[in-house]
Amino acid sequence: MRFVDLETQRERLRTDIDRAIAEVLKHGRFIMGPEVTAFESELGAYIGVDHVVTCANGTDALQLALRALGVAPGDRVVVPTFTFAATAEAVALVGAVPVFADVRPDTFDLDAESALAAMSAQAAAGVIAVDLFGLPADYSQLSAEVGDHGFVLADAAQSMGGEVGGRAVGTLTGVTATSFFPAKPLGCYGDGGAVITDDRGMAKLVRSLRAHGKGSHKYDNVRIGTNSRLDSIQAAILRCKLTVLEDEIGRRQRIAERYTNHLADVVSAPHVPISRRSAWSHYTIVTDARDRMADDLRSAGIPTAVYYPRPLHQQTAYRHFPVAPGGCPVAERLSASVLSLPMHPYLSEKDQDTVIAEVRSVTE
Numbered sequence: 001m002r003f004v005d006l007e008t009q010r011e012r013l014r015t016d017i018d019r020a021i022a023e024v025l026k027h028g029r030f031i032m033g034p035e036v037t038a039f040e041s042e043l044g045a046y047i048g049v050d051h052v053v054t055c056a057n058g059t060d061a062l063q064l065a066l067r068a069l070g071v072a073p074g075d076r077v078v079v080p081t082f083t084f085a086a087t088a089e090a091v092a093l094v095g096a097v098p099v100f101a102d103v104r105p106d107t108f109d110l111d112a113e114s115a116l117a118a119m120s121a122q123a124a125a126g127v128i129a130v131d132l133f134g135l136p137a138d139y140s141q142l143s144a145e146v147g148d149h150g151f152v153l154a155d156a157a158q159s160m161g162g163e164v165g166g167r168a169v170g171t172l173t174g175v176t177a178t179s180f181f182p183a184k185p186l187g188c189y190g191d192g193g194a195v196i197t198d199d200r201g202m203a204k205l206v207r208s209l210r211a212h213g214k215g216s217h218k219y220d221n222v223r224i225g226t227n228s229r230l231d232s233i234q235a236a237i238l239r240c241k242l243t244v245l246e247d248e249i250g251r252r253q254r255i256a257e258r259y260t261n262h263l264a265d266v267v268s269a270p271h272v273p274i275s276r277r278s279a280w281s282h283y284t285i286v287t288d289a290r291d292r293m294a295d296d297l298r299s300a301g302i303p304t305a306v307y308y309p310r311p312l313h314q315q316t317a318y319r320h321f322p323v324a325p326g327g328c329p330v331a332e333r334l335s336a337s338v339l340s341l342p343m344h345p346y347l348s349e350k351d352q353d354t355v356i357a358e359v360r361s362v363t364e
């Protein structure tokens with residue numbers, strides 16, 4: 001059994017992907033070729049947003065978005081402590097200071113109260129909310145609570161294909177950063193990322209920043225930018241994968257429902273508020289018996305993963321950064337009790353049943 005299965009998807013799309021890659025090899029425009037522009041407009045149409053600006057990876061997408069939002073060295077930016085390191089790393093890489101806030105115990109997203117307290121205590125310029133495990137964060141509450149004081153940037157690296165009340169991830173706040181790392185819900189066969197926004201000025205700025213700060217002329221650089229582009233081959237692959245994303249999210253959704261129906265009485269199953277659709281990057285349960293369960297499942301041939309075993313504010317590189325008043329007790333508790341079960345669109349019913357039976361037997 002696989003934790004994430006890219007091979008079955010590869011079989012499904014083999015003809016299309018092989019043809020798309022061959023086409024790039026034929027025309028030879030490996031950087032910023034026609035596939036990049038085509039993918040940007042196709043993803044924009046799927047999301048229902050005006051501008052998708054692709055870049056080299058999700059970490060760059062966060063940095064480019066932060067710079068486009070005007071975050072400058074010395075500024076403070078609130079981030080959840082229970083996330084992948086890149087969320088805070090991007091803040092530090094633009095010279096700003098990450099301020100760690102707590103998350104909610106049921107949905108794992110940024111706790112608006114903790115974020116607001118951190119923002120006031122540190123006079124922060126804004127917050128990054130993370131759509132952890134694919135579930136869109138509570139942007140309406142966050143913008144109500146902190147929107148008057150600063151920006152709300154979405155880290156949607158795990159949530160392409162998610163929705164809130166029928167509105168797609170990418171439209172839930174002013175600017176969204178995402179990743180196309182292979183294991184993400186929409187992934188390529190290498191690194192990739194994008195900044196997504198309806199703001200024309202912001203999109204223009206990100207297009208300049210990703211290409212060495214170019215102005216209207218390639219050799220008139222008007223700001224210090226960087227080299228952060230999506231390869232044509234990766235864009236070609238993403239165009240193929242985008243055609244099956246909706247179908248794959250549907251499959252993930254059915255697997256998640258099945259897991260929850262059969263596990264919610266023995267472990268804490270993921271909570272999805274009524275209006276939100278998760279992209280189900282991961283199916284993550286909470287249990288006091290986490291380590292024993294992971295061991296038992298491994299012996300039964302079932303791969304699991306712990307995202308994340310340590311909150312960022314307790315990690316070596318991030319320990320010295322400020323933390324929200326009241327600390328982050330929820331994140332500390334979660335890091336000791338979360339366990340992600342196998343989740344991908346092609347997980348068979350038989351494998352799902354094996355996972356369910358094994359989790360139940362550990363808890364009995």
Ligand SMILES: *Cc1c(COP(=O)(O)O)cnc(C)c1O
Nearest residue numbers: 057058059084086087157179181
């Ligand atoms: C994967 C991920 C990133 C970084 O994306 P890369 O493409 O690997 O740079 C950022 N934030 C979160 C929450 C992620 O899961």
